[in-house]
Amino acid sequence: MQTSSKVSGVVPMPVPTPSPADATRAPATGHPFDRGYDPALFQQSVEKACAQLTRHLSDSLQGKGKVLVQESIEEIARQLDFDRVVAEGGADLEKLVAVLLRNSNRLHHPSYIGHQVAVPMAGAAVADLINGATNNSMPVYEMGPAGSAVERKLIDWALSKIGWQAEGSGVMTHGGSMSNLTCLLAARAAALPEAWEKGVPPGCAILVPESSHYSNARAAAIMGLGTDGAIRIPVDAEYRVRIEDLERTYEGAVRAGKRVLAVVANVCATATGSYDDLRAIGRFCREKGVWLHADGAHGASVAVTEKYRHFLDGIELADSMTxxxxxxxxxxxxxxxxLFRHRSAMLKTFSQEATYIFNSFEKPGEDISVNTLECTKSMLSLKLFFNLAIVGEKGLGSLVETLYDRTREFHRLISNRPGFSCLCAPDSNILCFRYGEDSALQDRIRQRLVLEGDCYITRATIHGKSYLRLSVMNPYTEERHVVALCERVEALARQATA
Ligand SMILES: Cc1ncc(COP(=O)(O)O)c(C=O)c1O
Structure with missing residues (x-):
């Protein structure tokens, strides 16, 4: 954990207090852009959009209407009056918002059981509005003190949830792919400190489970290891790494003259939601002196639960986590x-000078983005902070537990239904299942379901076979929604084979 430096001897300048009338006074320079800065228009537009969104969210939560309506690009553009509004401006945003909402995937609808994208809470949405209005971009502390301070405190909070608070550190990123790359670059810097200047010598590699998210293999290519430098660890039927396969893969790589910079573990696997055995993989990595990166993009949130925290057992043996x-x-x-178990490892990741932006002048906070690939960055921290501020860590913990619990119920329901089978009992809130045995049939069913839009699910290819796939993201998805889905699957299968 870090403490912020203090700035000595700074006397604040008096700030003029605006008169109440200033609050919504429009700039009037006569330029066509004035309208874009009109505070009254801002307030009006936000109030209207807020009312529309409130209705949209409330209807969606009650399961009214379809989850998904997909019209064509040209049709959506026509409804938006796209060419005219782009050329002339002056549009009524309320109309545009209505079109956009009609053509949005409704994540708050209980029959949204699709991709691993959160059903956002109000706190996050308000944070997005503040970010949009203030644009404190945070490459350095002075460009967003509030966002940077909240990020620092939340990183410390996250570290404390996984037991890395003593020596750890971290940084917020625009997503898991960016975070995986950042962590693997840190692994490269730890193993090859000279790589930043001299490049990567031939023969370096990372070991990634066959089932890991593609961003890990992509990171290997970006890091100069080539895609051949992402050596795949075979996984079992449920997409978990077996320790003997890791050993074999590692020994094979070493025999082939490779230098292994890092091992990636799934916490949990994208397609099946299965968690790897972090303790066993961690012990192996310690023994070999290899960096362990835990890709917890999806599954690390069990850290705020009581019931499912055990999936992170062994995290103390990892070096970084997304x-x-x-x-x-x-x-x-x-x-x-x-997140990094050792702050010192994070600090070595990027060794660059950019004096116009990075400097060691006295300042009241720290420039967090020195440690990430990104320069300009939105105020990510506010989203999580406001959610926590509204429901607390217990609230988020109960969300994760509810989603995991529900998925266990849906597994029981689906696997007991004639004609259906599940790939495996779920660890998390991801469940792969099939109706019958025919892969092409699963794909046809899924395509029809998505075009009809009454429910939204995804698909996955597991060991060459197609599966229908649920990601239970919405805590209001109940048994009746899954029963309705199964009935529709059965009907579509009958139609397809008629
Ligand atoms: C395990 C895992 N890692 C990384 C990612 C990539 O995250 P993002 O989409 O935020 O870049 C995903 C996305 O689903 C994932 O499941």
């Missing part, structure tokens, strides 16, 4: 965290 809050902590996208 944790997205726009998956399981009800924030809007994107909001990721790259």
């Amino acid at each position: 944790w997205d809050t726009h998956k399981m902590m009800a924030t809007s996208a994107l909001c990721g965290m790259a």
Whole structure:
């Protein structure tokens, strides 16, 4: 954990207090852009949009209407009167918002059981508004003291949830892919401090589970290891790494003359939601002196639960972890965290001078973004902070537990239904299942479901077979919604085979 430096001898300048009339006075320079800065228009537009959104969210939560309506690009553009509003401005945003909401995927609808994207809480939405209005971009403390301070405190909070508070540190990122790359770059810097200047010598690699999110293999290519430098660890039927496969893969890589910079563990796997055995993988990595990166983009949020925290058993043996809050902590996208067990390792990741922006002048806070790939960054921290401020960590913990619990119920329901089978019992809130045995049938069913839009689910290919896939993201999805889904699957299967 870090403490902020204090600035000595600074006398604040008096700030003129505006008269009440100033509060909504429009700038009037006669330029066509004045309208864009009119505070009264801002207030009016936000109030109207807020009323529309409130209705939209409330209807969605009650399951009214379809989850998804997908019209064509040209049709949506026509409804938006796109060409005219772009050329002339002066549009009534209320009309545009109505079109946009009609053509949005309604994540708050209980039949949204789709991708691993959070059903956002009000706190995150308000944070997005503040970010949009103030644009405190935070490459350095002075460009967003509030956002930077909240980020620092939340990183410390997250570290404390996984037991890394003593020596750890971290940074918020625009998402899990960015965080995985940041963490793996730290692993590269730890193993090859000279790589920043000299480049990466041939033969370096990272080991990634076959089932890991593609951003890890992509990071290997970006880091100069080539895609061949992301060596795949075979996984079992449920997409988990078995320790003997890790050993074999590692030994094979070493025999082939590779230098292994890091091992990635799934916390949990994107397609199946299965958690790897962090303790076993961690012990192996310690023994070999290899960096362990835990990709907890989806599954790290169990850290705020009592019931499912055990999935992080062994996290003390990892060196870095990705944790997205726009998956399981009800924030809007994107909001990721790259966490490091040792602050010193994070500080070595990027060794660059940019004197116009990075400096060691006395300041009341710290420039967090020195430690991330991103320069300009939105105030990600506010989304998580406001959610916490509204429901507390117990509230977010109960959300994660509810989603995981529900998925266990849906597993029982689906696997007991004739004709259906599940890939495995779920660890998390992801469940893969099939109706019958035919892969092409699953794909056809899924395509029809998505076009009809009454419910929204995804698909996955697991060991060459197609599965229908639920990500239970909405805590208001109940058994009756899953029963309705199963009935529709059965009907579509009958139609397809008629
Ligand atoms: C395990 C895992 N890692 C990384 C990512 C990428 O995260 P993002 O979409 O925030 O870049 C995902 C996305 O689903 C994921 O499931």
